[in-house]
Amino acid sequence: MELNMRLLLATSLLTLTFMSTGFAFAAGQKTSVIDPLLQAISERLSIADQVALSKWDSGKAVEDPPREQQVISAAQARAAEFKLNPDDVQRLFRAQIEANKQVQNALLAQWHAAGKAPDTVRLSLTDDIRPKLDRLQTQLLQAYADFQPLRASEDCKIQLDTALKRYQSDPIHDQALVLATADLCAAKR
Numbered sequence: 001m002e003l004n005m006r007l008l009l010a011t012s013l014l015t016l017t018f019m020s021t022g023f024a025f026a027a028g029q030k031t032s033v034i035d036p037l038l039q040a041i042s043e044r045l046s047i048a049d050q051v052a053l054s055k056w057d058s059g060k061a062v063e064d065p066p067r068e069q070q071v072i073s074a075a076q077a078r079a080a081e082f083k084l085n086p087d088d089v090q091r092l093f094r095a096q097i098e099a100n101k102q103v104q105n106a107l108l109a110q111w112h113a114a115g116k117a118p119d120t121v122r123l124s125l126t127d128d129i130r131p132k133l134d135r136l137q138t139q140l141l142q143a144y145a146d147f148q149p150l151r152a153s154e155d156c157k158i159q160l161d162t163a164l165k166r167y168q169s170d171p172i173h174d175q176a177l178v179l180a181t182a183d184l185c186a187a188k189r
Helices: 002-058 065-077 086-114 125-151 156-167 171-181
Strands: none
Touching: 002 086, 002 125, 002 156, 002 171, 065 086, 065 125, 086 125, 086 171, 125 156, 156 171
């Protein structure tokens, strides 16, 4: 009887160990699908600095509705390629554009207050920056597709909030990152 009890206890402990390892692995998997998505979003937001410099130098407005629609339409056209809902892709890219404009506006306001923009190398909006954003589109779509299983899970928001802490850089970009990721987790209906 004592041997059976020990065997039962050992089996139970072993089962619990494997279960907790499995849960830890699953949690690790969930986190890993967030990071490529947040990396792509963060990279896109960092490009906003160069866009703002271009707008400072050219005097052009931050708002560019035809370009914004072009970006959104191009992303939506590729939704099926990544097994994504075109409406979800539209919302994702609209959020990225709004967050990007938020960074641009904040930087331009800082530079206007200072009376000058940073003395850094300028990139061409049409020749350098936009092609980079267009290439980043594929990375963002793939990361968003990989993120879909977590998006629908109950702990999506908790996982996302935890991961966002790893991508904090400065108040302007942090605030934009929150805006860019606000609707990533599916709302509970």
